[in-house]
Amino acid sequence: MKTIEFESAQHVKVEYELATTMQRLVAALIDIVLFIIYFVIVMMALNLDSFISDIGTGLFIHLLIIKLPWIFYNPIIEFVTQGQSLGKYMMGIRVVKMNGERPGLKEVFTRWLFKGDFLWISADFLILFWFGNGILGAMVSATAEKRQRLGDIMANTVVIKKKSSTVYSLRDILAIKSTENHVATYPQVTRFTDEDMLLIKNTIQRVQKYPNPETKKFAIELADETARLIGLTETPQKRMEFLQTLLQDYVVLTR
Numbered sequence: 001m002k003t004i005e006f007e008s009a010q011h012v013k014v015e016y017e018l019a020t021t022m023q024r025l026v027a028a029l030i031d032i033v034l035f036i037i038y039f040v041i042v043m044m045a046l047n048l049d050s051f052i053s054d055i056g057t058g059l060f061i062h063l064l065i066i067k068l069p070w071i072f073y074n075p076i077i078e079f080v081t082q083g084q085s086l087g088k089y090m091m092g093i094r095v096v097k098m099n100g101e102r103p104g105l106k107e108v109f110t111r112w113l114f115k116g117d118f119l120w121i122s123a124d125f126l127i128l129f130w131f132g133n134g135i136l137g138a139m140v141s142a143t144a145e146k147r148q149r150l151g152d153i154m155a156n157t158v159v160i161k162k163k164s165s166t167v168y169s170l171r172d173i174l175a176i177k178s179t180e181n182h183v184a185t186y187p188q189v190t191r192f193t194d195e196d197m198l199l200i201k202n203t204i205q206r207v208q209k210y211p212n213p214e215t216k217k218f219a220i221e222l223a224d225e226t227a228r229l230i231g232l233t234e235t236p237q238k239r240m241e242f243l244q245t246l247l248q249d250y251v252v253l254t255r
Contacts, residue, residue, distance in 0.1 A: 018146060028087060
């Protein structure tokens, strides 16, 4: 399982699992199937064969209701939905920038340009080049470190699963230690919210998983700020134990 880390606005690193090449291919296949359904419905609704009297009109309608919607489908919908086509939505994956932010017009356009959908607009046989470009993209994605196709590399984007691979809830807080016969040490902790406590829980687990200077520094700063907010004159020397005690107190006092 390949993952990528983004840093939140609170300077906490959140880990997401990268979408697999197979997930991306299935998402693309779903988009194609949905487009075919759209095409059939439009053809039946308009009954095109009954009023297309010449080749020129037929080609114009073919371009208007088939080629153009398909060619501009991905860039438009991924820009509007901030990184998801219908297929990606159904597969639970989305496009994001390398810093974790939603893609903008520049990133969406770059990905679309290297996807090659526009090749089909001039001649139908060019769809073979589009198909070949898709196979090449899948091969690059399967071997790339961050599972990026060429368009992702050029746009500086990745495709991730929508949910963080590490999801925290109050159930996680309860698992820190038994709450039986626990007497709250810091009753002032009730001033905080669930989100505040989940930030503390996240920080503790990050230090345990990645005990590097950066995570430790953030844990120290968080402990100091939390101690100040609950009115302590100084932060307890064992800051990690202090944070864990705060979590336990919060559960006991608010559940």
